[in-house]
Structure formats: C-alpha cells, structure tokens
Amino acid sequence: DGGITQSPKYLFRKEGQNVTLSCEQNLNHDAMYWYRQDPGQGLRLIYYSQIVNDFQKGDIAEGYSVSREKKESFPLTVTSAQKNPTAFYLCASRGLAPNEKLFFGSGTQLSVL
Amino acid sequence: AQSVTQLDSHVSVSEGTPVLLRCNYSSSYSPSLFWYVQHPNKGLQLLLKYTSAATLVKGINGFEAEFKKSETSFHLTKPSAHMSDAAEYFCVVTPNTNAGKSTFGDGTTLTVKP
Numbered sequence: 001d002g003g004i005t006q007s008p009k010y011l012f013r014k015e016g017q018n019v020t021l022s023c024e025q026n027l028n029h030d031a032m033y034w035y036r037q038d039p040g041q042g043l044r045l046i047y048y049s050q051i052v053n054d055f056q057k058g059d060i061a062e063g064y065s066v067s068r069e070k071k072e073s074f075p076l077t078v079t080s081a082q083k084n085p086t087a088f089y090l091c092a093s094r095g096l097a098p099n100e101k102l103f104f105g106s107g108t109q110l111s112v113l
Numbered sequence: 114a115q116s117v118t119q120l121d122s123h124v125s126v127s128e129g130t131p132v133l134l135r136c137n138y139s140s141s142y143s144p145s146l147f148w149y150v151q152h153p154n155k156g157l158q159l160l161l162k163y164t165s166a167a168t169l170v171k172g173i174n175g176f177e178a179e180f181k182k183s184e185t186s187f188h189l190t191k192p193s194a195h196m197s198d199a200a201e202y203f204c205v206v207t208p209n210t211n212a213g214k215s216t217f218g219d220g221t222t223l224t225v226k227p
Contacts, residue, residue, distance in 0.1 A: 035217070042119075042203060043217040058214070090157070098209040099145045099164040104157040 002027045006091050006105035013078065013085060014113050021076045021108045023091030029103070030096045032074035036060060037088040037107075046089075049074055050096065078110060086111050115140040117206050119218035127226045132176075132191040134221045136204030139185060142213075146187045147205040148178055151220075157203070163187060165209070174198070199225045 004025040013019045025032065031050045035043040045058030049068040063082025068074055074093075078085045091105040120135040138146065148160040161172025168180045174197075178189045187204060204218040 033215075042117075042219040045214060045216075048214060098213070099162070099207075101147065101159050101162060102149075102157075102205075102215060106156050 004105040011110045012113050016080045018079050023074045025093045029093035031094050033092040034076045035090045115216050117218040119221050123222045125224040126194045132194045134189040136187045138206045142208035144206045148189050149203045150200050152200045194225045
C-alpha cells in the first residue's frame with residue numbers, strides 16, 4: 001500500500017541537541033511538506049519541497065533544517081536554535097497538479113527533556 | 114497571500130442535531146478549499162474538497178460544505194451528528210497553482226453529547 005511513513009512516533013530532545021525526524025513516501029509525489037501542530041494553532045508550515053535538491057522556507061522555518069536528496073525522503077532536523085521544539089510534527093505530500101489533496105503521515109510527538 | 118479563519122474553536126452539539134462548522138478564507142488566487150478531520154490519536158483524513166466545480170460539495174460520513182464566493186465562506190455541515198463525529202476539523206485553502214502551499218485554519222473541536 002502506498003503512503004507516508006514518519007518515524008519515530010515519539011522523540012525526546014535534550015538541551016542543545018539536534019534531532020532528526022524521518023519522513024518517507026512511496027506515492028511518487030513531487031511535493032513534500034513539514035507542518036508543526038500546536039494546540040489551538042492549527043498546522044503551520046515549516047519547510048516544503050517541490051523537487052529533489054530544492055526546498056523553501058515556510059512560515060516558521062527558524063530553528064529547523066531539511067534536505068531533499070531523494071524524491072521519497074524529506075527529513076526534518078530540529079536544531080538547538082529552536083527554543084520551543086515541543087510539538088506534534090506532521091509530514092505531508094501531494095502531486096504537483098493543482099487541486100491535489102495532501103496525504104499525511106501519522107506524526108511525531110517531540111518533547112524536550 | 115491567503116488566510117483561513119475558523120470562526121469557532123469549539124462547537125458542542127447533541128447527538129442527532131445538526132452540525133455547523135464555520136470557515137472564512139481569503140486568497141489572491143482562485144483557491145481550492147478542503148476540510149480535513151483529525152480523530153484523537155489518528156492521522157488527518159480528507160472529508161471533502163471544492164475545486165471550482167459544483168458549489169455544494171458532498172463528502173464522506175454525511176458531511177457537506179457550500180462554497181460562497183460572495184461571502185468568502187466554506188462552512189461545513191451535517192444534518193445529524195453522530196458520536197463518532199467528535200474530532201478536530203480543519204479548513205484548508207490551497208491556491209490553484211502547482212504544488213501550492215496550503216494554509217490551515219486553527220481548527221474547530223467538535224464535541225458530541227449523548
């Protein structure tokens with residue numbers, strides 16, 4: 001079955017530590033997105049990528065970094081510069097054509113120790 | 114630029130009564146509009162989408178939404194709530210461009226009372 005796989009489901013970060021969240025899709029989608037979900041704030045876009053080796057900042061990119069070396073993979077690194085990293089992170093993908101819906105992973109809950 | 118405003122952060126209804134979740138949007142482009150639902154401990158699921166065809170859109174589980182351009186609204190309705198409808202609902206606007214960035218509303222939590 002095609003879909004998006006996010007791992008791990010739960011992740012803990014120590015002060016000053018970088019952590020990487022994995023997102024893999026086998027839907028052959030060109031576009032991939034990372035969202036952060038906080039209670040009462042909906043989903044806010046961190047980074048997105050429309051093609052391999054290219055990505056753009058979203059609305060809240062500070063303290064995060066991404067790479068897109070392969071079409072199916074779009075890992076997100078939460079760096080030590082992100083001072084409030086505790087949140088639920090969702091990865092999504094879609095085809096390039098207009099009107100296509102987003103497919104979501106099951107999410108990663110990141111907490112700070 | 115685009116934005117989405119979900120007018121109610123919480124809606125509570127009794128089982129069997131109608132549901133109305135309100136969404137207003139703004140967009141520089143002719144947008145596509147979506148409603149997604151997120152059940153506790155589950156992923157986001159598409160309920161329905163509007164893509165410039167019929168203004169009244171029917172989705173899964175008896176939900177429907179009407180696109181009103183003059184009011185820039187896309188409210189979600191259901192004639193009769195079921196206990197299983199209790200979840201968080203997100204209104205989403207996406208410009209009709211290739212891989213356009215989606216903007217999510219803040220979400221509306223629907224509670225269904227027995």
